[in-house]
Amino acid sequence: MHSRIYAIIRKETREIIRDPVYLGLAFAVPVLLMLLLGYGLSMDVKNIPVLFYDLDCSAGSREYMHSFTNSEYFRFAGLAGDYKEVEHAIRSGNIRVVIVIPPDFSRRLNKGRPAQVQFLLDGSFPMRAEIVKGYVSAINTQFNMRMVSQYLSLKGQSGNVVFPVSVEGRTWYNPSLESKNFIIPGLLVITLMFYPALLAALVVVREKESGTIFNLYCSPVSTPAIVFGKAVPYICLAFIDYLVIFFMSVFLFHVRFTGSFLLLSAGALLYIACTIGLGILISVISRTQIAAMLITFLGTMIPSFLFSGFMASITSQEITGQIISRFIPATYFMGMVRGIYLKGLGFNYYLWDLATLGLYASIIYSIAILSFRKRIG
Amino acid sequence: MMRRLLSLVQKEFAQILRDKALLFILAWAFTGAIYTAGHGMSMEVKRFPTIIFDMSKGTASRELISRVQMPYFKVLSYIQREEEITEWLDSGRASMAIVIPPDFQRRINGREDAKIQVITDGTISMSATIATAYLAQIASSYSMEIMEKQGRFTRAAFENLPIIDERLRVEFNPNNLSSWFTSLLELLNMFTMVSLLLTAAALVREKEYGTLEQLLVSPARLGEIFISKIIPTIVIVLCLSILSIFLVLKPIFNVPIRGSLLLFYSIAAIYVFTMSSLGIAIATVARNLSQAMMIMLLILAPMLFLSGAWTPPEAMAPWMQWASHISPMRYFIDFGYSVLFKGNGIAYVWKDVAGIIIMGILLFSFSIWWFGKKTAS
Numbered sequence A: 001m002h003s004r005i006y007a008i009i010r011k012e013t014r015e016i017i018r019d020p021v022y023l024g025l026a027f028a029v030p031v032l033l034m035l036l037l038g039y040g041l042s043m044d045v046k047n048i049p050v051l052f053y054d055l056d057c058s059a060g061s062r063e064y065m066h067s068f069t070n071s072e073y074f075r076f077a078g079l080a081g082d083y084k085e086v087e088h089a090i091r092s093g094n095i096r097v098v099i100v101i102p103p104d105f106s107r108r109l110n111k112g113r114p115a116q117v118q119f120l121l122d123g124s125f126p127m128r129a130e131i132v133k134g135y136v137s138a139i140n141t142q143f144n145m146r147m148v149s150q151y152l153s154l155k156g157q158s159g160n161v162v163f164p165v166s167v168e169g170r171t172w173y174n175p176s177l178e179s180k181n182f183i184i185p186g187l188l189v190i191t192l193m194f195y196p197a198l199l200a201a202l203v204v205v206r207e208k209e210s211g212t213i214f215n216l217y218c219s220p221v222s223t224p225a226i227v228f229g230k231a232v233p234y235i236c237l238a239f240i241d242y243l244v245i246f247f248m249s250v251f252l253f254h255v256r257f258t259g260s261f262l263l264l265s266a267g268a269l270l271y272i273a274c275t276i277g278l279g280i281l282i283s284v285i286s287r288t289q290i291a292a293m294l295i296t297f298l299g300t301m302i303p304s305f306l307f308s309g310f311m312a313s314i315t316s317q318e319i320t321g322q323i324i325s326r327f328i329p330a331t332y333f334m335g336m337v338r339g340i341y342l343k344g345l346g347f348n349y350y351l352w353d354l355a356t357l358g359l360y361a362s363i364i365y366s367i368a369i370l371s372f373r374k375r376i377g
Numbered sequence B: 001m002m003r004r005l006l007s008l009v010q011k012e013f014a015q016i017l018r019d020k021a022l023l024f025i026l027a028w029a030f031t032g033a034i035y036t037a038g039h040g041m042s043m044e045v046k047r048f049p050t051i052i053f054d055m056s057k058g059t060a061s062r063e064l065i066s067r068v069q070m071p072y073f074k075v076l077s078y079i080q081r082e083e084e085i086t087e088w089l090d091s092g093r094a095s096m097a098i099v100i101p102p103d104f105q106r107r108i109n110g111r112e113d114a115k116i117q118v119i120t121d122g123t124i125s126m127s128a129t130i131a132t133a134y135l136a137q138i139a140s141s142y143s144m145e146i147m148e149k150q151g152r153f154t155r156a157a158f159e160n161l162p163i164i165d166e167r168l169r170v171e172f173n174p175n176n177l178s179s180w181f182t183s184l185l186e187l188l189n190m191f192t193m194v195s196l197l198l199t200a201a202a203l204v205r206e207k208e209y210g211t212l213e214q215l216l217v218s219p220a221r222l223g224e225i226f227i228s229k230i231i232p233t234i235v236i237v238l239c240l241s242i243l244s245i246f247l248v249l250k251p252i253f254n255v256p257i258r259g260s261l262l263l264f265y266s267i268a269a270i271y272v273f274t275m276s277s278l279g280i281a282i283a284t285v286a287r288n289l290s291q292a293m294m295i296m297l298l299i300l301a302p303m304l305f306l307s308g309a310w311t312p313p314e315a316m317a318p319w320m321q322w323a324s325h326i327s328p329m330r331y332f333i334d335f336g337y338s339v340l341f342k343g344n345g346i347a348y349v350w351k352d353v354a355g356i357i358i359m360g361i362l363l364f365s366f367s368i369w370w371f372g373k374k375t376a377s
Helices: A002-018 A020-040 A059-069 A083-092 A105-110 A126-154 A180-200 A205-210 A213-217 A223-252 A261-285 A289-307 A319-326 A329-343 A351-371 B002-018 B020-030 B032-040 B059-067 B083-091 B104-109 B122-149 B155-160 B178-209 B211-217 B222-249 B261-285 B289-305 B318-326 B328-341 B346-376
Strands: A048-054 A074-079 A097-101 A115-122 A165-172 B048-054 B073-078 B096-100 B114-121 B164-171
Touching: A002 A020, A002 A223, A020 A180, A020 A223, A020 B289, A048 A059, A048 A083, A059 A074, A059 A097, A059 A105, A059 A126, A083 A097, A083 A115, A105 A115, A115 A126, A126 B122, A126 B164, A126 B178, A165 B122, A180 A223, A180 A261, A180 A289, A180 A329, A180 B122, A180 B289, A205 A213, A205 A261, A205 A289, A223 A261, A223 A351, A261 A289, A261 A329, A261 A351, A289 A319, A289 B020, A289 B032, A289 B178, A289 B289, A319 B032, A329 A351, A329 B122, B002 B020, B002 B178, B002 B222, B020 B032, B020 B178, B020 B222, B032 B178, B032 B222, B048 B059, B048 B083, B048 B122, B059 B096, B059 B104, B059 B122, B073 B083, B073 B122, B083 B096, B083 B114, B096 B122, B104 B114, B114 B122, B178 B211, B178 B222, B178 B261, B178 B289, B178 B328, B211 B222, B222 B261, B222 B346, B261 B289, B261 B328, B261 B346, B289 B328, B328 B346
Parallel strands: A048 A074, A048 A097, A115 B164, A165 B114, B048 B073, B048 B096
Antiparallel strands: A097 A115, B096 B114
């Protein structure tokens, strides 16, 4: 029995090694992906290009504009000459915010009256628009406080306006709020979701198309032995990929890593077993290589990006999203990876995640074994 | 010549239409997958898991707490000890802790500045930023009320203060619905993925089976063989995308289609040609489908995730911005949002259209040149 699994493992390993281009790609692809996505995927909402339409053209309006351009969030992108330019700027997508300062801006403020300022936000990416909204009102609040205290002290009242309740924010685990600290560990999870699935997606269906599957059908090797025998070499391959990605994250991207490497690796091994199993399951149930390829690409790439909690936390999702996220192994690994990287917690915090991944793997392999029927037609 | 091409195209259609599983997956990609992405994935911060540590236990703090509620916040627990904050945040069950200091009531009564402390989980920094901004809004509207109650201010008094009256408008998506964004993005993603995968797989399969040689010795020219692989993809993707706009985007999500559909579909057809040419180029380089899948992943992942939809150009490193110009999808995302969402005409998108066309011609000629060179030697 053992020698049979061993024989399948040897055969699969040899098939991988015999295709040096494939083997080379198997290592090069995750490295290149991490480089491209790691440096490219910046979620920081900073340097937002803002266009001003200043109808007032006074010292007051200039001071107000400075309160925006002095912050790291906004970048001065020009002054509009007329309203058509405003319209064009926001439509073209080169400008994210237009601030329209009315002609009576400083006159009203000097008289101690409120001035209406119009803000046009590009809403094509709602999450960014939401964050920009927050920045705008924070800057306005600050400006208002300054104006009001100036005004009151001019009128001889106490110049100190005290706003009764204010919020003092603190962030744990990632105090500088650097996006790389949560994006790179997230990328590790996502890459190890679709990449192993892709590696393994053709292992069975390829033999179905070429007809060599019949050799397995009439051999005495049992179905579990075939499935595990095919999985093991790919799990090893993907685990090496994990190690490469991990070391890149720490030594190249300098992500804070405060937890236990052993614990992370144990989790990664289970997780990779799940995602390789997913690939094999797809391979077992599809009839053609094209179908297997499409299912793997469509079923793993975008869902892992959208529904694993990488972009937005799962608790914010609608019920459909929450259900989908339960079917994706990345969901169970994401919290664990971010926790180990940034929070540095120990084993007992992740018992539940590890158990779930284990359960997930056993379900996936059981389904794969059950659907792998030794039959013709 | 036309007859030859026609019969080749006929053969390709027959091959695709025969594979019922494949057709089902394609139909799902353009309907079900778009529905689940738009419906399930929300980037608004909702039900943010929060705990509250109220040390003041006065009427003022109770009043404030009563405002921290659904749908934005989900208060999980009122804790009694400071150490519990660590437990809740470490385990990831809560993402935000609101701490109200013991002197909260006293400071408010004394018309001093009362600070509440907010601790957020930085491992999900984007959602945390948005949630903190929501809380700041709650605090400031509560402040207003206190000031009014204490008789320090009346609403009318605001008429007599030099402050900014902020008029904010989010263009194109006034309610910041993420379903509009995600469903449209998913449609554009499907255009990209399916055109690339389907065409590449169709050519690689002929290589693996050895039937490509038969085509090559036939009177059909190389360009005709490639075109015959591309035309079915264009037809199928366009038909399916019409389905998804009229069955999913419009009726279910009410995505406003503001621009000209004729313009959209004609450029989309060219885009499918461009992506298919990329598929052909990959297929001419790869020896088997496994290799082709690796290369496609390497190209698709950066293309999809760095298309500019998630990561606006202004957030990218300069070299990345420059590099993104070789991605046809970047142009297509710009074009798609611009035409469908913002209702722009050709005057705004001609650069994107030119980019798509030029990339298509380059890729197609590369494939013919490379393949011709290889078969000649």
